Amino acid sequence: DAKTTQPNSMESNEEEPVHLPCNHSTISGTDYIHWYRQLPSQGPEYVIHGLTSNVNNRMASLAIAEDRKSSTLILHRATLRDAAVYYCILRDNWAGTYKYIFGTGTRLKVLA
């Protein structure tokens, strides 16, 4: 399974944009990039996913490098409710394996 590397922690001021990086240099052509987040004392929740093109949804944007070896989750205006651990995960679509390998993620602290 391809691995991802994320910074352990990041800080942001409230109302400012946040860019959460993820490196996945061993990504294969069929791996989808998924992001989940885990709020304190809750289970993870889906944020966004993509394959090659940048993606936007109501929660965030996902920017994928042209060589796909890295990606960035963008929260356009961080709020206190966005304080969470953010996980970048690769999912192998081709092999039909529907398993995620969670790393330790990035703990985002949002300052008021």
Place this chain on the structure above:
Amino acid sequence: NAGVTQTPKFRILKIGQSMTLQCTQDMNHNYMYWYRQDPGMGLKLIYYSVGAGITDKGEVPNGYNVSRSTTEDFPLRLELAAPSQTSVYFCASSFPGQGANIQYFGAGTRLSVL
């Protein structure tokens, strides 16, 4: 729509006791998963199931058993509980689709083995 429901929310076990963690989903998802999360760590996959009657091991299956007799339910059995099984357990379900396979997680079961 309840989503994924886990019971109990908290449990304390003595070493050597057994218990079953319950997980039910009402979204008619084919795939279900059990993870454990140790303090400060990410989630590790214990077992998963791609449909009723079909289960497979994840990264850390030792000390656990599962069964999947219905689409809705995916119980996790701990036999002979050990302190190393102290963790938070999450159940998830998904409907695999092209690229998506969004997993929906329950609120978790916090287990202490003393």
